[in-house]
Amino acid sequence: MVRTRYExxxxxxxxxxxSLHRRLxxxxxxxxxxxxFVDVFGVIEALNIPLVFDKLDAxxxxxxxxxxxxxxxxxxxxxxxxxxxxxxxxHAVLEHQGSIDHRLNxxxxxxxxxxxxxxxVAADAFAAEFMLPRWLYKHHIQTQKWTVDRHLRNPEIVYxxxxxxxxxxxxxxxxxxxxxxxxxxFVEELVSTEVALIKRSTVADSLPGNSxxxxxxxxxxxxxxxxxxxxxxxxxxxLSEGNIPQSAWDVSALRDxxxxxxxxxxxxxxxxxxxxxxxxxxxxxxxxxxxxVLISQRNPEIPFAAxxxxxxxxxxxxxxxxxxxxxxxKRKKGLVA
Ligand SMILES: [Zn+2]
Numbered sequence: 055m056v057r058t059r060y061e062x063x064x065x066x067x068x069x070x071x072x073s074l075h076r077r078l079x080x081x082x083x084x085x086x087x088x089x090x091f092v093d094v095f096g097v098i099e100a101l102n103i104p105l106v107f108d109k110l111d112a113x114x115x116x117x118x119x120x121x122x123x124x125x126x127x128x129x130x131x132x133x134x135x136x137x138x139x140x141x142x143x144x145h146a147v148l149e150h151q152g153s154i155d156h157r158l159n160x161x162x163x164x165x166x167x168x169x170x171x172x173x174x175v176a177a178d179a180f181a182a183e184f185m186l187p188r189w190l191y192k193h194h195i196q197t198q199k200w201t202v203d204r205h206l207r208n209p210e211i212v213y214x215x216x217x218x219x220x221x222x223x224x225x226x227x228x229x230x231x232x233x234x235x236x237x238x239x240f241v242e243e244l245v246s247t248e249v250a251l252i253k254r255s256t257v258a259d260s261l262p263g264n265s266x267x268x269x270x271x272x273x274x275x276x277x278x279x280x281x282x283x284x285x286x287x288x289x290x291x292x293l294s295e296g297n298i299p300q301s302a303w304d305v306s307a308l309r310d311x312x313x314x315x316x317x318x319x320x321x322x323x324x325x326x327x328x329x330x331x332x333x334x335x336x337x338x339x340x341x342x343x344x345x346x347v348l349i350s351q352r353n354p355e356i357p358f359a360a361x362x363x364x365x366x367x368x369x370x371x372x373x374x375x376x377x378x379x380x381x382x383x384k385r386k387k388g389l390v391a
Contacts, residue, residue, distance in 0.1 A: 060175055064163045067176040070147055071183035081189050089280045090194065091220030092185055094139045095380040098124060103146055105139070105383075107375045111156075114138040116145040118152035131266050132282065132374040133222040134158075137181055144180025145173065153177070160225040162232050185221050186229040194218050198275050206230065207240050209247040210255060214271055220282045223249050257290050257317075257336050272347060276367050284373035285341045288316065291365065293351075295332040301353040301362075305335055308349060312340025343381070345369045 057065075075081065078100070080092060098105045107128035114135075117123040124142040126135050137158055145153050150173045159166055162182025163175040194215055195206070205211045209223075216226035224245055231241040256269040267286035274294065283289075293303045305315060316336040339345040351363040372381050 060163070060166060060168070060172060063172050063176040064166075064179040067144060067148060067163070067179040068183045071144070071180045072187070074147060074184065075187060080187075084190070085193065087280060088278045090218040091282055092140075092187070092190065093382065094136050094143065094185060095375070096382045098139060098143055098146075099380065099383050099386075101143075101146075103143070105380060106378055107135070107380070108378065112154045113156060113158060114142050115154040116142040116150070116152055119146065119149040121152075122146065126375070128374070128376045130374065132284065133216075133220065133225075135374055136220055137185060137222065137225055140181035140185045141177045143184065144177035148173070148176055148180065150177065160222065161228045162225075164228065164232060182225060182229060182232060186219060186225060188233040190219055191215070191229065191233060191235060197279075202235060206236060207244070209244055209252050212244055213249065213252045213256075217268055217270055217283075218279070218281055223252075257288055272365065272367055274363060274365050277364065278366060280368045281370070283339065283345075283369045283371055285339050285345075285371045286373070287339060287371075289313075289337050289339065289347065291335040291337065291347070291349075293333040293335060293349075293365065294363075295351065300355075301351050303333060303335070303349055303351045303365075304354075305349060308335075308337055308347065311346060311348075312342060313345070313347075314338040339369065339371050341371075343370070343372050345371045 078097065084092070095105060102122070104123045105126070107126050109129060110125065110127040112127065113130060114124065114126040124139065124146065126138050126142070130138070137160070138155065141155060141158055142153070153173065158181070159175070159178040160182070163179035166175045166178070200206060200211060212226060212230070213223050216223045219226060227241050227244045230236040231238055250265070253269045256271060264286045267284055267288070270283065270287060270289045271292055272289055273292040295302065305318060309315060314337060316338055318335045319333070321332045347365060347367045347369070349365050350358060352358055375381065377384070
């Protein structure tokens, strides 16, 4: 089959995104830090490309090569800001003419209409590959012990995957197609599922602080991970009660560091036929820049021991960037804690 010039541009951009990850040693660094997502803003800054956030009519724009500069709309959600930044990074890396972007193609340029400018198709392909590389899908799928047949056709699971990768649900669905993990039929079915319905089924009785906020399901499989979240999100902790006599998960440790416990149910209150988890605790994060979920299962009468089950997850709770400069840059410059 003869490749179109669009397909050539798309594949060329994907190769550039892979090459940049190799140069940055991203796979190794994310694995070492147990970081679930590619830090797009940090990469732009590490490449010495000025990055600012401001009120814009567009999602973002990029100065023409060889000038360097990216601006992102500070009124969009973090997932949109991140994909826009990856798209603008694509323009910079691919040495494109400048671009003012009002819309993005979360399919990573797949099936782009022939009316789309070819450099936009290439920048979308770069963004999708850079934010959602195949090795990052593999990392999360293996960590969570998900399988393609049993889990990845389930919108609730793919939504959880998207949160860990710091991307929108839609972009994560299309990545499953571009990496040939799922067929187009299954991916189209996933994309057609409303995210609001998925959130509602994850926590039946409570909702996050805003319609755009997210609902996480965390378990011991997330131990040690570092994710990017928001103070408005809700966290559902699925806790399996191990066979340590007279012991239980000590949720009070969460209250001590500012989490609000919204609900706390045991398995018998939920579904007696399920043995996936024994206790479901829903919490709201503290209004802080970072939050640490760190709890253990223990008998209060017996000193804590290394074999006690633990759940520890570190969360960046800053949400969307709404200052002039990114939080990571301000931290590096010592302007914030
Ligand atoms: Zn563009």
